[in-house]
Amino acid sequence: MQNGVLAGRTALVTGSVQGIGLAIAKSLAAEGARIGVHGLASAEQAAAAVAEIQDAGAPDARFFDADMRDPDAIDAMMEAVEHWGGVDILVNNAGIQKTGSIAELTRETWDMILAVNLSAAFFTMRRALPKMAERGYGRVVNIASVHGLVASKDKSPYVASKFGLVGMSRVAALEYASVGSREAGGVTVNCICPGWTETAIIEPQITARGEQLGVGRPEAIASLLAEKQPSLRTSRPDEIGQAIVWLASPIAHNITGISLPIDGGWTAQ
Known part of the structure; x- marks a missing residue:
């Protein structure tokens, strides 16, 4: 957009x-x-992220350190x-995942994934939303997942956390739907549900698939995505960012309670 909205x-x-x-x-x-800015990072990593965000145009950026399990x-x-x-x-993006069957996963894994992916968003929202209501403008965008809309094997705590998110x-969207006005911007709560997205997290899977098939990176990505994502294309993280800019803009005052898939047709099947 680049309009300073x-x-x-x-x-x-x-x-x-x-990442995203x-x-x-x-x-x-x-x-x-x-x-x-927030995350699990060393002082050097935090400073580098803050500098990169300021270079992107932020008039100010500050790092906040919090364990999202607490x-x-x-x-x-x-x-x-x-x-x-x-x-x-408020963008609740922090999340973790560990795969395994219901029989294999431990209670500690269940508690940790639910704490970071679901409970943490509740604890940020309960503090942020009342203040947004006072100001008449606010945007909450929760980064769910395609797995907040459909399930996959061996991901029970992750899928449970994202469906819960x-x-x-949706509950928060209903509670705050009537706050504010078109002119003020209102208060909205929405989810983004990404499918396969181009981040460092998926690189080992791409590499392994390429080695398995003896093909290059584009062919490895297409093979990997063919199992779920009909477009056979990953999304770039900045595409997720632009969707959030749009949801945060004043024009989106009447868009609340949605779960927007960015998944190349995965959930259309």
């Missing part, structure tokens, strides 16, 4: 020191938003962001 707004993007979260933060920064740490982070100026745009977002 988010100038004067402050965004907090969890899990934004790399960093791309989202840079997309919001390019539209003039201040960015609260509700008290999340409360402390949200308090610090409120003192910094308050959250106008979609459901919780």
